[in-house]
Amino acid sequence: MYSVETRSLSKTFGTVKAVNDISFAVESGEIFGFLGPNGAGKSTTIMILTTLLKPTSGQAIVSGFDVMTHAKQVRQSIGYVQQESTVDEYLSGRENLLLQARLNHIPKDQINKRIDEILELIELTDKQNDSVVTYSGGMRKRLDIAGGLLHHPKVLFLDEPTVGLDIQTRRKIWEYIKKIHKEFEMTIFLTTHYMEEADQLCDRIGIIDHGQIQIIDTPENMKNAMGNEVISLKFESKNPDDFLSQLHKIEYVKKINKDNDKLTIFTSNGTQVIPEIFKISSTLEIKIISISLTRPTLDDVFISYTGREMRDDDAGFNRKREHAKMKRLRA
Ligand SMILES: Nc1ncnc2c1ncn2[C@@H]1O[C@H](COP(=O)(O)OP(=O)(O)OP(=O)(O)O)[C@@H](O)[C@H]1O
Ligand SMILES: [Mg+2]
Structure with a gap:
């Protein structure tokens, strides 16, 4: 029911x-x-x-x-x-x-x-x-x-x-x-x-x-669908499209989201994928600024479905929100 x-x-x-x-x-x-x-x-x-x-x-x-x-x-x-x-x-x-x-x-x-x-x-x-x-x-x-x-x-x-x-x-x-x-x-x-x-x-x-x-x-299903690991990567490159197309070819890479110079790579085998990323980056002369391997959070799931991160909960934002809400209540 x-x-x-x-x-x-x-x-x-x-x-x-x-x-x-x-x-x-x-x-x-x-x-x-x-x-x-x-x-x-x-x-x-x-x-x-x-x-x-x-x-x-x-x-x-x-x-x-x-x-x-x-x-x-x-x-x-x-x-x-x-x-x-x-x-x-x-x-x-x-x-x-x-x-x-x-x-x-x-x-x-x-x-x-x-x-x-x-x-x-x-x-x-x-x-x-x-x-x-x-x-x-x-x-x-x-x-x-x-x-x-x-x-x-x-x-x-x-x-x-x-x-x-x-x-x-x-x-x-x-x-x-x-x-x-x-x-x-x-x-x-x-x-x-x-x-x-x-x-x-x-x-x-x-x-x-x-x-x-x-x-x-x-x-649980949402996290599993993304692969069981997430590689977060920051890089510097004049030719990010080449980099991205090469990354997509790596075995075990399920999905990649790009947000400017940040990549979120969903994978079922991070330890195999990371050395491959370094190989590609050195061939293409791409500078990797940071890289980390974690379990996917729902944040990652959200990025993968909406293409953007969840909003931050800062005070300024909340004030704007309350203001909008009050306007709505008065309407
Ligand atoms: N009374 C209203 N008049 C005009 N626009 C409205 C009104 N209520 C909501 N909206 C608009 O509808 C959309 C959805 O608003 P809603 O408050 O449902 O979002 P929300 O997911 O609850 O967001 P938040 O996380 O900020 O609470 C927004 O673009 C909002 O500006
Ligand atoms: Mg709301």
Whole structure:
């Protein structure tokens, strides 16, 4: 059974095709990740699936209900944790959850029990009566996630659950997501631009770029398809085309991506390929500046499908992004 299904789903803003004819399905109980760079169409898709945006065309079905014709039923069956924290800083953790419980129409006689359970699960019982203003970023995120779980949704949508958090805190959040998934046996649909996150958490990953799905597969299959090793190489040459065509002829080379003076070579046998590269470079008088051999990361998979690297998560970028988001919310 599917928890989420889209058929030729599209969303256009003016001339921008934010989501462009996507069809995919998420199995019940799966952790499915939408991985893609800035502006790929991840949030737009999530907003359609959570009934906050109407699609321009196509169909989306969540928990068996059409988002257009049965929006209320969809909303009752899902939890949605936005990227930006929605908790009230001046209330305590518990007060925030009480508010959330009322908004979700949870029966009065069950509210306290559910809040106790969830506080326990995300390990915030001890801090429940402190105001959120004293919470760390990771604690706030846990509280945000708790708010999306109170009504025991069948499908939980997490839009970039760990963006802006440090690596230790991100790892902790991954643990909580795994714990929640096990405890509630729910489907989780998350978006991320962190390769490691998708790799760690997801049963399957859909890579989205320019509003279109480039590939859907398990992280393991994606990495295997690339060969089991990656050679990253920087070089200097006036004639890179010759170099590239020679490299393609080396046995065990599966695929090569070129980004200016950087090459990413996917191979099933790096130790055999590297000496060949040096032979070719010395014949063609090409200077190799650096070379390294690693296991493929999802970053490499992404490059191979989209031809470019994932974006960096720098502060300036995030500011621009938040600005764009606010403009969108006001629109
Ligand atoms: N309300 C809107 N009006 C106009 N354009 C929009 C609107 N919402 C999204 N877009 C555009 O649609 C495209 C997809 O945006 P979306 O927010 O879905 O991307 P994303 O993958 O979530 O990116 P990010 O990683 O930055 O969150 C972008 O080009 C964006 O500028
Ligand atoms: Mg987004």
